[in-house]
Amino acid sequence: MTEIRNDWTLDEIKAIYNQPVLELIFKAATIHKKYQATGEVQVCTLLSVKTGGCSEDCAYCPQAARYSTGVDAHKLMTYEQVVDKALDAKNGGSTRFCMGAAWRNVRDNSDFDKVIDMVKGVNALGLEVCCTLGMLTEDQAARLKEAGLYAYNHNLDTSEEKYDDIITTRTYNDRLETLNNVEKAGLSVCCGGIIGMGETDDDRIKLLHTLATRPLHPESVPVNALVSVKGTPLEGRERVKVWEMVRMIATARILMPKAMVRLSAGRNEMSYEQQALCFLAGANSIFTGEKLLTTPNPDFDADREMFELLGLKPRESFKVEKQEAVAN
Numbered sequence: 001m002t003e004i005r006n007d008w009t010l011d012e013i014k015a016i017y018n019q020p021v022l023e024l025i026f027k028a029a030t031i032h033k034k035y036q037a038t039g040e041v042q043v044c045t046l047l048s049v050k051t052g053g054c055s056e057d058c059a060y061c062p063q064a065a066r067y068s069t070g071v072d073a074h075k076l077m078t079y080e081q082v083v084d085k086a087l088d089a090k091n092g093g094s095t096r097f098c099m100g101a102a103w104r105n106v107r108d109n110s111d112f113d114k115v116i117d118m119v120k121g122v123n124a125l126g127l128e129v130c131c132t133l134g135m136l137t138e139d140q141a142a143r144l145k146e147a148g149l150y151a152y153n154h155n156l157d158t159s160e161e162k163y164d165d166i167i168t169t170r171t172y173n174d175r176l177e178t179l180n181n182v183e184k185a186g187l188s189v190c191c192g193g194i195i196g197m198g199e200t201d202d203d204r205i206k207l208l209h210t211l212a213t214r215p216l217h218p219e220s221v222p223v224n225a226l227v228s229v230k231g232t233p234l235e236g237r238e239r240v241k242v243w244e245m246v247r248m249i250a251t252a253r254i255l256m257p258k259a260m261v262r263l264s265a266g267r268n269e270m271s272y273e274q275q276a277l278c279f280l281a282g283a284n285s286i287f288t289g290e291k292l293l294t295t296p297n298p299d300f301d302a303d304r305e306m307f308e309l310l311g312l313k314p315r316e317s318f319k320v321e322k323q324e325a326v327a328n
């Protein structure tokens with residue numbers, strides 16, 4: 001097996017990213033076949049447990065309070081509501097459940113206590129639990145881990161150089177610090193980005209470089225196509241071409257062979273054929289259910305049809321842990 005590398009250079013990544021797209025897909029598919037069970041796709045479901053009213057200024061985000069996007073601020077959902085939705089997701093074939101909150105950072109208050117209970121409740125259903133709640137301290141990460149959290153999603157979104165154009169209310173370093181806190185607590189890191197925000201190919205390459213040169217590659221890497229939302233500064237942006245998603249996914253697969261590469265936001269506008277290209281290029285995870293956090297996503301039935309058509313199988317939950325248990 002080719003080794004897992006954490007010392008990729010920018011030039012190497014550039015050369016991988018810029019090769020003819022069919023050659024790139026072929027190489028990524030070859031790595032995918034070596035390291036992953038091809039034909040198997042992880043099925044995750046998102047739930048926005050605390051929607052809207054966020055104090056940050058992320059230019060892409062419909063939940064930032066300062067933009068008029070029609071997304072109203074809601075208070076935290078109740079434990080019962082969340083566990084009900086998690087059960088629906090499980091019954092719909094999902095194995096990972098990700099709870100999102102429109103917070104800048106987690107505070108040590110009663111809302112966090114409630115999220116801790118939700119994590120326990122969803123974990124008890126046998127789902128891999130993930131949260132995305134903004135910035136975290138080491139202690140908060142440890143509390144989430146103890147409650148049964150599996151992974152924490154915290155995206156770098158783009159390159160460090162482009163970051164200030166997109167968000168001014170926090171720094172790239174703030175993000176990296178949270179990622180380190182998550183890792184220290186023994187949680188899996190889920191970290192990726194968004195394409196289609198006006199960044200250059202070099203910005204995309206630099207983001208991939210930052211991810212692939214971390215001492216530990218993220219366990220999952222979501223690749224989002226910008227969902228351009230009216231009222232945000234990125235309203236009216238052209239949709240990314242499927243070839244751009246493919247290039248990003250394939251390069252991520254080659255650089256981080258063991259990661260789950262998630263074809264995330266943007267699927268609602270993609271045909272089965274376009275999604276098939278992404279799977280061929282190494283994507284092996286999706287979000288299902290008719291909503292992402294606030295924007296539409298293909299529903300369970302459409303995805304079931306796609307799985308049948310492409311002969312895809314849902315990946316079982318806790319697969320790595322089960323394999324390790326058998327090996328020991």
Ligand code: SAM
Pocket residue numbers: 060061062063100101102103104132133134135153154155157193194224225226227228229265293
């Ligand atoms: N507030 C937390 C944070 O920012 O980390 C968690 C929720 S936030 C909505 C999670 C991620 O969703 C963002 O980091 C971003 O990558 C993605 N996202 C948000 N709006 C998006 C959009 N319009 N298109 C694509 N991805 C988006």
Ligand code: DTB
Pocket residue numbers: 046062100132153155192193222223224227264265291292293294295296
């Ligand atoms: C990720 O990378 N993409 C998801 C999840 N992690 C939290 C969120 C996508 C949000 C798209 C816009 C919305 O639905 O509000």
Ligand code: SF4
Pocket residue numbers: 054055056057058061062063064101102103104134
């Ligand atoms: Fe707030 Fe997260 Fe949206 Fe930024 S991406 S505005 S932090 S909810």
